[in-house]
Amino acid sequence: xxxxxxxxxxxxxxxxxxxxxxxxxxxxxxxxxxxxxxxxxxxxxxxxxxxxxxxxxxxxxxxxxxxxxxxxxxxxxxxxxxxxxxxxxxxxxxxxxxxxxxxxxxxxxxxxxxxxxxxxxxxxxxxxxxxxxxxxxxxxxxxxxxxxxxxxxxxxxxxxxxxxxxxxxxxx
Amino acid sequence: xxxxxxxxxxxxxxxxxxxxxxxxxxxxxxxxxxxxxxxxxxxxxxxxxxxxxxxxxxxxxxxxxxxxxxxxxxxxxxxxxxxxxxxxxxxxxxxxxxxxxxxxxxxxxxxxxxxxxxxxxxxxxxxxxxxxxxxxxxxxxxxxxxxxxxxxxxxxxxxxxxxxxxxxxxxxxxxxxxxxxxxxxxxxxxxxxxxxxxxxxxxxxxxxxxxxxxxxxxxxxxxxxxxxxxxxxxxxxxxxxxxxxxxxxxxxxxxxxxxxxxxxxxxxxxxxxxxxxxxxxxxxxxxxxxxxxxxxxxxxxxxxxxxxxxxxxxxxxxxxxxxxxxxxxxxxxxxxxxxxxxxxxxxxxxxxxxxxxxxxxxxxxxxxxxxxxxxxxxxxxxxxxxxxxxxxxxxxxxxxxxxxxxxxxxxxxxxxxxxxxxxxxxxxxxxxxxxxxxxxxxxxxxxxxx
Numbered sequence: 001x002x003x004x005x006x007x008x009x010x011x012x013x014x015x016x017x018x019x020x021x022x023x024x025x026x027x028x029x030x031x032x033x034x035x036x037x038x039x040x041x042x043x044x045x046x047x048x049x050x051x052x053x054x055x056x057x058x059x060x061x062x063x064x065x066x067x068x069x070x071x072x073x074x075x076x077x078x079x080x081x082x083x084x085x086x087x088x089x090x091x092x093x094x095x096x097x098x099x100x101x102x103x104x105x106x107x108x109x110x111x112x113x114x115x116x117x118x119x120x121x122x123x124x125x126x127x128x129x130x131x132x133x134x135x136x137x138x139x140x141x142x143x144x145x146x147x148x149x150x151x152x153x154x155x156x157x158x159x160x161x162x163x164x165x166x167x168x169x170x171x172x
Numbered sequence: 173x174x175x176x177x178x179x180x181x182x183x184x185x186x187x188x189x190x191x192x193x194x195x196x197x198x199x200x201x202x203x204x205x206x207x208x209x210x211x212x213x214x215x216x217x218x219x220x221x222x223x224x225x226x227x228x229x230x231x232x233x234x235x236x237x238x239x240x241x242x243x244x245x246x247x248x249x250x251x252x253x254x255x256x257x258x259x260x261x262x263x264x265x266x267x268x269x270x271x272x273x274x275x276x277x278x279x280x281x282x283x284x285x286x287x288x289x290x291x292x293x294x295x296x297x298x299x300x301x302x303x304x305x306x307x308x309x310x311x312x313x314x315x316x317x318x319x320x321x322x323x324x325x326x327x328x329x330x331x332x333x334x335x336x337x338x339x340x341x342x343x344x345x346x347x348x349x350x351x352x353x354x355x356x357x358x359x360x361x362x363x364x365x366x367x368x369x370x371x372x373x374x375x376x377x378x379x380x381x382x383x384x385x386x387x388x389x390x391x392x393x394x395x396x397x398x399x400x401x402x403x404x405x406x407x408x409x410x411x412x413x414x415x416x417x418x419x420x421x422x423x424x425x426x427x428x429x430x431x432x433x434x435x436x437x438x439x440x441x442x443x444x445x446x447x448x449x450x451x452x453x454x455x456x457x458x459x460x461x462x463x464x465x466x467x468x469x470x471x472x473x474x475x476x477x478x479x480x481x482x483x484x485x486x487x488x489x490x491x492x493x494x495x496x497x498x499x500x501x502x503x504x505x506x507x508x509x510x511x512x513x514x515x516x517x518x519x520x521x522x523x524x525x526x527x528x529x530x531x532x533x534x535x536x537x538x539x540x541x542x543x544x545x546x547x548x549x550x551x552x553x554x555x556x557x558x559x560x561x562x563x564x565x566x567x568x569x570x571x572x573x574x575x576x577x578x579x580x581x582x583x584x585x586x587x588x589x590x591x592x593x594x595x596x597x598x599x600x601x602x603x604x605x606x607x608x609x610x611x612x613x614x615x616x617x618x619x620x621x622x
Contacts, residue, residue, distance in 0.1 A: 041549060045360045064359030065524050065539050068549040073401060074423055080393035081551050087389040089558035164365035164519045165548035167557045 007105040018098035034150035198515035206231035212498040247314035248284040284309030342492035350527035351475035361521035368560035370512035378452035378599035380437035391431035429458035440594035448495030448606025457490035504538035
């Protein structure tokens with residue numbers, strides 16, 4: 001990126017990220033993460049490590065679980081499995097569609113190399129004749145890494161995260 | 173499906189599909205099996221203080237577990253004796269000394285007994301106090317072992333200790349994983365909604381054979397990525413890129429054993445315990461090869477002594493099923509609860525327990541395992557759910573109405589032994605033998621109570 005990122009660059013990055021997922025370009029999507037990047041889908045009432053800096057989220061809850069909490073190694077494994085011919089749950093093929101609201105860029109801290117945004121979404125996943133629809137909001141924490149915006153944390157807060165959930169096969 | 177045919181659905185070596193797909197059978201399960209059995213309600217660490225409560229829906233029955241002022245835990249129905257409104261909402265919470273109905277303000281003591289009714293003079297001369305209404309929230313027989321609270325909905329029936337027998341030792345085994353012998357729920361459970369009959373899920377709990385088949389893609393992906401990663405780390409080290417090489421990551425330790433071959437699975441061994449309970453992995457399990465946590469083991473030796481600590485740490489089954497609602501592991505400290513919603517819908521709760529006074533790494537491992545293997549976003553669970561939901565649909569096929577449980581069945585030897593191989597379908601036959609008994613027409617006042 002030639003100039004420091006503006007809000008429009010951050011929003012564009014987030015739209016592009018969703019498009020890669022909706023196109024099943026998972027390896028390209030993984031390339032958007034910083035080396036220390038994380039993908040997390042919390043369970044309400046679960047642990048809230050210091051991941052939403054400045055958001056006031058509790059940092060000190062020692063208990064709790066997450067629906068997903070993956071570093072790059074785990075994301076690579078998950079993507080390798082999605083490509084495996086005997087990933088039975090992907091037969092028939094599963095596809096997804098993100099519908100994003102305009103990202104609200106919350107923080108542009110060039111000195112601290114931290115950029116955050118809040119993006120309400122609707123997410124639909126279709127397997128064969130069946131479709132599941134989820135609502136929620138994504139919190140992105142980004143930084144510049146080797147000149148490009150990269151994901152430090154993608155945190156997906158589902159509206160009904162505490163409810164019994166059907167299998168969610170792809171990445172929200 | 174004629175209710176009189178229930179007994180004909182289970183043969184010694186096979187089960188009729190109506191056991192999984194018939195609405196009538198499910199209704200009878202709710203009336204018979206789930207009333208007669210001791211069902212797990214919750215762990216008492218959910219309700220640490222007097223007035224704390226937790227709710228659970230057990231086969232259509234709204235149960236309410238309440239911590240009493242004297243420290244005991246009582247189980248009752250969350251149903252106002254007046255009009256039937258739930259007196260508390262949500263999955264857990266706290267009340268100050270009184271449970272008060274939001275509809276007409278009938279109020280109850282923490283033990284469910286009726287404390288006060290509005291317009292009390294209106295009941296003078298009525299028989300309200302003499303009938304069920306006057307007794308307040310219906311109490312349910314309950315018992316607990318090491319903080320695990322169970323209830324039996326039928327007013328009369330088999331006692332708690334007789335029902336579980338040696339399975340209570342499996343609860344001890346997970347509780348003793350704490351140096352102080354105490355567990356604590358680590359936050360709310362993951363909850364998975366699966367569109368299959370609850371028994372399909374229960375049969376899978378001691379099913380060793382499916383692991384390397386159904387989960388092949390997860391194992392292959394984990395092994396392949398780790399091979400690349402280990403090679404990259406090796407090269408990085410040789411190139412002098414100072415980063416220290418860590419050992420095999422926990423995620424690989426947890427996923428890779430799913431690919432273990434049949435000889436290992438058979439050698440794990442299984443055990444059938446009266447009343448449908450089973451244990452897979454009495455000698456070893458896919459959890460056996462996890463790396464040690466030295467600080468934890470030292471704490472265990474200090475707490476229990478060398479010999480007993482070694483015994484506790486070496487007993488690490490794949491799953492212990494306390495039929496029909498609870499599946500335990502020892503390490504990780506994972507507790508699964510199976511809640512049937514309908515003949516073709518089941519909710520599975522996946523709890524992580526914290527072993528008190530144990531290093532945080534134990535809970536980290538449990539949480540990781542639950543995400544990897546049981547979460548609605550778990551790639552391992554995805555392939556299970558795919559199979560279970562497919563079975564539920566395909567059982568509608570008419571050509572062959574039977575599900576096979578023939579493997580290692582030796583009718584001529586007088587039925588199944590208690591100790592079996594890890595691949596022996598005795599671990600499923602045993603569940604269905606108990607099912608057939610619990611589904612027989614009422615004796616012991618089980619249905620009369622309903």
